[in-house]
Amino acid sequence: MNSLSGSLSTPLSDSLSATGETAEFAAVLERAVAALKTAGQLLLERYDVSARHGDLDGIVRAIHANDEAVLPLVEQPLLEARPGSRWVEDELAGGVLPGGEWWVVDTAEGNINHIHGMGEWAVTAALVRDNTPVLAVVHVPLTGDTYTALRGRGAFLNGEPLRVSAKTDLKAALVGTGQAKPGETEEALRRMGASVTAMLIDALVVRVSVPATMQLIHVAAGRMDAFWQFSDVRSGLLPGALLVSEAGGTVTDTDGEPWSLASGDFLASAPGVHTQAVDVLSARA
Known part of the structure; x- marks a missing residue:
C-alpha cells in the first residue's frame, strides 16, 4: 500500500x-x-x-x-x-x-x-x-x-x-498520541514517552489519551493537527486512517514512509505539518 x-x-x-x-x-x-x-x-x-x-x-x-x-x-x-x-x-x-x-x-x-x-x-x-x-x-x-x-x-x-486543518506550522499545532493497549513493552512505552517530550518542545499542545479513533476523528475534522502511535492495533487505526486521508490528510508511518497493516508505527496529520511531525518523531523519539 x-x-x-x-x-x-x-x-x-x-x-x-x-x-x-x-x-x-x-x-x-x-x-x-x-x-x-x-x-x-x-x-x-x-x-x-x-x-x-x-x-x-x-x-x-x-x-x-x-x-x-x-x-x-x-x-x-x-x-x-x-x-x-x-x-x-x-x-x-x-x-x-x-x-x-x-x-x-x-x-x-x-x-x-x-x-x-x-x-x-x-x-x-x-x-x-x-x-x-x-x-x-x-x-x-x-x-x-x-x-x-x-x-x-x-x-x-x-x-x-470533513476537511483536515490548513495549519503549516507545528508550533501552532494541537497534536496527540496515546497508549495503544495494556501490556506494551517497556521499550515501547519509553519510546512513547520520548515522543511526547519531543512534541512538547516542538508543538503547541500535546494530548495523550485513549482511544486512538477519538483523536483521529478530530484530525479528520481539522480540530487536531496530528496523531501518532507506536503500535499496529488495527481496530483503532483503520477507520481513522481512511477518514483522515479522505478528508485531505496525510497518513504514513512515523518515518514518513508508506503506511500499511504491516507497519509498526502510524502518523496521521494535516499535510502542512506532516514533514515537521516526521522530523520530530524520527529524529528525537
Whole structure:
C-alpha cells in the first residue's frame, strides 16, 4: 500500500468511483451505519457516569461484558451487508490480512472510558479489501455523531464533508498520541514517552489519551493537527486512517514512509505539518 495523502494514493483505476462500485458500497455503508447506531444505543443504555471499578478483575469483566453484549448487533448485519466478507476475530492483532474483504470492528472503542463513566468512546467499523481500507464508520453515541468515509469519495460527519486543518506550522499545532493497549513493552512505552517530550518542545499542545479513533476523528475534522502511535492495533487505526486521508490528510508511518497493516508505527496529520511531525518523531523519539 502506498502512503495515504488526500485520498488513498493508489491509481485512480483502483478507486471505488472508477470501478463502478460507488453505489454498491454506498448501500453497504448505509447498512453499516444502521448496525453501528443500534449497537451504540445499547452501549448508551449500559453507560453509567457514576461507574467506578475498584480492581483489575472488575475492569476486565466490565469490558468483556460490553463486547459480548454488542457483538451480536454488529457481526451478522455487517457480514450480511457484504456477502463473502469475513470477520477479524482479534481486532487488536496487527499485521497483514489474507486477501479478500474483512470487517475490522471495535464494539466499544474506548471501552475503558465507557466503563469508568467517561465520555470518549464509540463503535467503529472498517471494511478492508486486500489490506486496503475502503469503508469506515465511527458512531459516537453520546453526541449522536456519525463519521463515514468511502475510498475515493470523501469523508463526512453526519453527511457534511470533513476537511483536515490548513495549519503549516507545528508550533501552532494541537497534536496527540496515546497508549495503544495494556501490556506494551517497556521499550515501547519509553519510546512513547520520548515522543511526547519531543512534541512538547516542538508543538503547541500535546494530548495523550485513549482511544486512538477519538483523536483521529478530530484530525479528520481539522480540530487536531496530528496523531501518532507506536503500535499496529488495527481496530483503532483503520477507520481513522481512511477518514483522515479522505478528508485531505496525510497518513504514513512515523518515518514518513508508506503506511500499511504491516507497519509498526502510524502518523496521521494535516499535510502542512506532516514533514515537521516526521522530523520530530524520527529524529528525537
